[in-house]
Amino acid sequence: MIIVFRQGATEQEIQGALAHIVTLGYTPHLSRGAVKTICGVTGDDRALSEGEFDQLPGVESVLRVLKPYKLASREFHPEDTRIGLGGVRVGQGTFAVIAGPCSVESEEQVEACAALLGRSGLRLLRGGAFKPRSSPYSFQGMGEEGLRILAAAARRHGLAVVSEIMSEHDVDLVARYADVFQVGARNMQNYALLRALGEAGRPVLLKRSMMGTIEELLLSAEYLMKGGNASVLLCERGIRTFETHTRNTLDIGAVPAIKRLSHLPILVDPSHAMGDWHYVAPASLAALAAGADGLLVEIHPEPALAKSDGKQTLNFPRFEALLGRLRAIAPHLGVEVV
Ligand code: PEP
Ligand code: MN
DSSP states (O other), X not given: XXXXXXTTOOHHHHHHHHHHHHHTTOEEEEXXXXXXXXXXXXXXXXXXOTHHHHTSTTEEEEEOOSOSOOTTBTTTOOSOOOEEETTEEESTTEEEEEEEOSBXXXXXXXXXXXXXXXXXXXXXXXXXXXXXXXXXXXXXXXXXXXXXXXXXXXXXXXXXXXXXXXXXXXXXXHHTTOSEEEEOGGGTTOHHHHHHHHXXXXXXXXXXXXXXXXXXXXXXXXXXXXXXXXXXXXXXXOBOOSOOSSSSBOOTTHXXXXXXXXXXXXXXXXXXXXXXXXGHHHHHHHHHHHTOSXXXXXXXXXXXXXXXXXXXXXXXXXXXXXXXXXXXXXXXXXXXXX
């Protein structure tokens, strides 16, 4: 942190601020310029807020130098993090396609999706058993029965399961069936859940909330990592803006920004970002071009019959066509679709 004193700050005010820094356990480094006097504060000051200093007499402003997150930052960990899931590597050099229905609805529906992934050479199956729905009257998911269906289909086709967890009380239950805990957009700042998943010893796919900044997403990842969980996958799924034609606005710029700020893999969910199947393929191609590490995409054997998010869901031929295009382009970018 750097403290800037106002012009004309008295020696007593400056010495008072230095003493306050020492009291807090940090080391002050004073620099007297011709016009302004500033003071650097060294030591890991992430726990400090600007408010510690900007009310002190003589202080004009306070500037933060360190990012408020550490474990999630690229400064702390320069190399890309790679996470092994279902026999594939997510992270540098691959574009991992995680696909499946929005909600688990039946044995047949999930089996059809799992079989498609298996014969397409993909390894990661998504499906919601606990659904965070905007309306309490909408389908809420099949719960444990849904998880059982997912895990059984995944076992038959050699896939790993990604499924949403909504409460810290469900950790043991979801862990019995899923390989990756998905934290949905609505729970990005559910700190009790993040704390529990920090200690759960299993990868977490953390979605950006609809009004969450990149910094807030990385701070939520920090909760998971601080608890000891190094296997965190981030996911950009669209943010809420003034635009209403699309369900959300895909913040494609977040992909290179997060790559620069963090070593964690960043996926794109084109389904929730766009909210309409017409735009899912273009958004997916944009994600690949922007340097994302993969996709989380909704598919269904008959989207028109889906109990949730049918409008944004790809049917199988459209999904296979998208996969073909991704596989045609990826080698030119030096990545492999897995
Ligand atoms: C989902 O992946 O089905 C989902 C509910 O997404 P989000 O949390 O991004 O809305
Ligand atoms: Mn959905």
